[in-house]
Amino acid sequence: EVFKSTGYEPEVQIGHGSSGIVWAARHRKTGQKVAIKQIIAPFKTKQTSKRTLREAKLMTHNSHENLMSAYEVIELENVGDVLIVMEQMDTDLAGVIESKNNISPMQHQLFIYQILRGLKYLHSANVIHQDIKPQNCLVNTNCDLKITDFGSAVERGSELKITVTEDSDATTLWYRAPEILMKTKKTSTAVDVWSVGCIFAEMVTGKPLFKGSDASEQLSLILDVAESCSRKNSDPDIVSVVAVT
Incomplete structure (x- = not known):
């Protein structure tokens, strides 16, 4: 009716x-x-x-x-x-990943390429999506991909318009950039690129890169990895190799 x-x-x-x-x-x-x-x-x-x-x-x-x-x-x-x-599309990228079907490296490249193409167009218009995740990447049987759900989009350089408390689905946090989790006042195109990296890692491994249950845990998981990488990069042997090269 x-x-x-x-x-x-x-x-x-x-x-x-x-x-x-x-x-x-x-x-x-x-x-x-x-x-x-x-x-x-x-x-x-x-x-x-x-x-x-x-x-x-x-x-x-x-x-x-x-x-x-x-x-x-x-x-x-x-x-x-x-x-x-x-x-009307056939499914979303989350469904493709959850299907457990083997996704070839070429398909990984194709999906990521299409996401980046769409984002390049958005970013060239000074628009930041802010909610890139597998559920918002719709695909069809030809592997054509379209980004959807623009409710959180903002103009580049504008004040942050989205808060983590808006999300009814906790899985959205898994693709949030640290800037959003820390509630910085302004955002940049980097937040979308971060999300693409998280999606790529999930396609390759079959599981989310950072799987926090809330914003605090999500940020903690990210910082733990960042700290670990920082320690490795400060290793004297690594520093000496870099200096020689």
Whole structure:
């Protein structure tokens, strides 16, 4: 009933998050298969209003093959929800990794290459995604990849707009850069590159690189590795080898 006036027929729920539900759907007249993100109560607070408008605006203007774009954005006046209609993909990178199927080195390169291509386009427009993770990298059977979920995106150099407490899914923390975990005032494109590195490590090993249960533990795991690397780099034998070369 909620979708009755939209021209689309929802078929099955394929995802959910802190802001709403994602449906596999089809257009009633043309039969075109689409995915619809239903943002529930998008204007309940100032923060959710900004997040909704930010995502709708970016997805409407995206014109890169590795970034998900919106076919249309619909406001359901009867219930107050917002629908973002987009291309329907087969799965996400999290599903590919969890399938335990052997991912070849060439596929690793292909997926990472496409993520970096999409980010290069975003960054060239002075936009930082801030929420790159396997669940936000959608793929199809041809291994085409599109980055989605732009609700946390900000302009380069602007004040940090995302907090770790916003996340309903703790796994999101596994890909967060230290700058975000430490709540620095400003962010840079480096936070997206950090996330890509975490994804690459997970594809190779089959498990998350840093698997913290909360922000504090996540930061602790990162700092432990950084400290270990620092000790190794300060080894006198290593220093002497570097000096000779």
